[in-house]
Structure formats: structure tokens, C-alpha cells
Amino acid sequence: MCDTSIIKVSSKTAPVGEMGQKYLACGKSLSMRMWDNEQTSNEDKPFSVRDYETCGYVISGKAELSFENNQKVLLSTGDSWIVPKGAKHTYKILENFTAIEATHPPAEIKNRDASNH
Numbered sequence: 767m768c769d770t771s772i773i774k775v776s777s778k779t780a781p782v783g784e785m786g787q788k789y790l791a792c793g794k795s796l797s798m799r800m801w802d803n804e805q806t807s808n809e810d811k812p813f814s815v816r817d818y819e820t821c822g823y824v825i826s827g828k829a830e831l832s833f834e835n836n837q838k839v840l841l842s843t844g845d846s847w848i849v850p851k852g853a854k855h856t857y858k859i860l861e862n863f864t865a866i867e868a869t870h871p872p873a874e875i876k877n878r879d880a881s882n883h
Contacts, residue, residue: 777802789874790866797872804829804863810856817878818869820849827863832856841865 773791777800780788790798804827813834823846831839831847834854841847849855873879 783874783879785879787867787879792872792874795872796868796870797874798866798868799873801863801865801867804859806862807859810858813854813856815852815854816849816869816873817851818871818873819851820867820869820873822847822849822865822867825864825866827865828860829863829865830858830860832858 773793775790775792777788777790780790780800782788783799786801786804788800788802790800792798810832822841824841824843826843828843829841831841831849832855839847840860869878871878
């Protein structure tokens with residue numbers, strides 16, 4: 767028998783993680799989060815390696831996604847991207863930035879989103 771539960775989470779009341787991300791709907795193997803109006807910064811965020819795959823979509827703004835192999839990807843409104851599980855990466859906000867990401871497995875489960883990763 768399959769799970770037929772429907773989950774709704776409002777971004778207005780969603781829990782907020784330590785990096786400022788809003789945790790949206792979360793299932794058994796997939797979750798969503800939102801980066802809402804991240805402010806422009808002249809500095810890269812620290813490099814991180816995550817125990818999940820991320821697929822994202824830019825709602826507004828611009829950011830530069832960088833990987834440890836010196837690959838850089840400019841993200842603008844309407845763009846989507848993938849960060850593979852285990853990829854060392856960082857980003858810099860170039861224009862106030864709003865994006866939605868899906869993670870597999872869910873980033874907020876088992877402390878996968880902890881900033882020390």
C-alpha cells in the first residue's frame with residue numbers, strides 16, 4: 767500500500783534553518799527549501815560538501831556557483847542547476863537572490879544541513 771498523505775507548507779510560516787533557508791514540504795526521500803531574498807555579498811560563502819543532491823531554480827536575482835575544480839556557473843532568473851552529492855562548492859550572491867531547491871535525500875533530516883559539513 768502506498769502513502770497517500772498530502773503535505774502543504776506555507777513559506778510564510780515555514781521553519782527557518784541556520785543558514786537562512788526556509789524548509790518547505792518534506793517527504794520520505796525528497797524535500798524543498800527556499801532561499802528568500804538572500805542579500806548581495808562581495809564574498810563567497812565558505813565551501814561546503816553535502817550528503818545530498820540538490821536541484822535548484824532561480825526565481826529572481828543572480829548568484830555565482832563555484833566548484834573546487836574552478837568551474838563557475840552564473841545563475842540568473844529562470845535558470846536551474848544541479849549540485850551533485852559530495853561536490854565541494856560555494857556561492858556568491860551577485861544580486862538579491864530568491865531560489866527554490868529540492869534535495870534528495872531531504873536536507874533537513876539527520877542534520878544533513880548542518881553548517882559544519
